[in-house]
Amino acid sequence: MHDGAAPETTTSAPRMAPRASWGLLPAALLSASAVLLFGLRDPVSGYTVLAAAVGLAFLIDRALFRDLLLIAVGLLIISTISVEAHISYPNMALMGSVLTLSVLVPYLASRYLYRDHAIRFPIRTGQRWTALERWYLPLVVLLGYLILPTYFIRSGAYRNWPTVTAPDEIARLFVGVGFVGIWDELFFICTAFALLRRHFPDWQANLLQAVIFTSFLWELGYQSWGPLMTFPFALLQGYTFKLTKSLTYVVCVHLLFDLVVFLVIVHAHTRDWLPIFVY
Template sequence: MTAHAAAPERVRRTWTPALVPAALVCLAAPVLFVAQVVWLGWIVLAVAVASAVLVDLRAGTPIVPAPRSAPVPSLARDVFLVALGQFVVSLIPLHAELDDAAFVRFTLGLGGAVVLPYVLSRFVFRDRAIRFPWRGGGRWAWWQWAWLAGVIVLGWLILPFYFVTSGVYMNWPVVDTPELIGRLFVGVGAVGIWDELFFVCTVFVLLRRHLPDLTANVLQAIVFVSFLWELGYQAWGPVLTIPFALVQGFLFLRTRSLWYIVTVHLLFDAVVFGVLVHAHNPGLVSIFLV
């Protein structure tokens, strides 16, 4: 079994001591990004890591990798990496802004949340738990192409109604010049790519080394949806973002392809971009029903 792979499904049971720290580290996300009580979220992250250490000690799992030996998957290390990523993200405000300072802030904050866990996993823990399989999965099957078309159609039908009738489009700045529209396009796409690098290739992959796929997917969705809430997907947004997060995790398991789930996400975000431009500039993009 490679470091990236999880244990066989029959070994990874939901109701084990590993569930407690895994659930805690993910439940910190609503505290950090929905309630936005940052200090309390940090405490929950710390408790999650501490409880993971206790689980490893009780199981006799080495937390510090032994030199010159293949590292054994450690719940404490993996929960720490998930906690670290969330901690870094929590250091920056996630309000959607398009000025230069916001681009720098998001680049450092979101970039650090992916890079730091990856570097620690690969070069310090030496277990290569986090990978980014851009070329995984081989040629796309017919149903993958069909789903790409389905994402566009569903987005076109649902997203305008959500953004316009709920008023959440106001959570994004007004884009009424070519420069601002261009910045919005870049920002929406960049955050969409980051979502898959962190929530799926980091949080989900680390958790499924210790829990069944379904359980790990539900937990990563909690973090995913909480982040999107602070970003602006509020009101009844979770009705859309929860199934989207779960489907992305499922697609990654099925396809083993980061490139595919990024493509799905970017198509979805292309519709989001169009809807935001339309909502702020009625009549400019007249392809939506609302």
């Protein structure tokens, strides 16, 4: 599910959009629905606001309606399950299936119903990473090392993830953290951000997707003061994708950060393991 085209065709070019437009209202409502659905876990209000967002977009701009509908469908699919961090085999299979569908259904609808290429997954861009991009990767690990232990342990957020001691439990946690990290980029960046960029300036589209991104991560377990970390991270991922036009690169960034997440969670539950962190 990717395109291996040259850089200039790997992402759809965003339409020129005014800095302020009526279309921002339904788009903001769409982001607000994610806060209600995943942050506050209020499905009645969340679905109501989501429906209002899509309905209002239909009245304002049919092109915006079509793209917001794709994001809304993805949010609806995600909302059918709890995305709390449970790593039992049945729950991992269920969550993996639902999250995959939340990306696959909008992609197929865009490609075969709308017959456009708004949603793309640029893995092979044909571009070499710059020196700055290469140096940013170890910087991500360093920042994760400095920030994540303090966040998880002092806030107690690590308790939102299970204690893992058996080898298969450790493996499942590692796979689960990595899978969700990859999915984040497929849905929030390559789907939501890409679709929103067709109608709004990049900075507005980035803010809108970051709200959705942060809301999902709240339900996943990044609670307490987690949004102070996850919201900037979501913005950075959107901005990085804008610059690099590379799914591969933003996934590498995310997985490096999530590797530190995994190590910190294991250490937080069993302090004798991996005593390499300062907090």
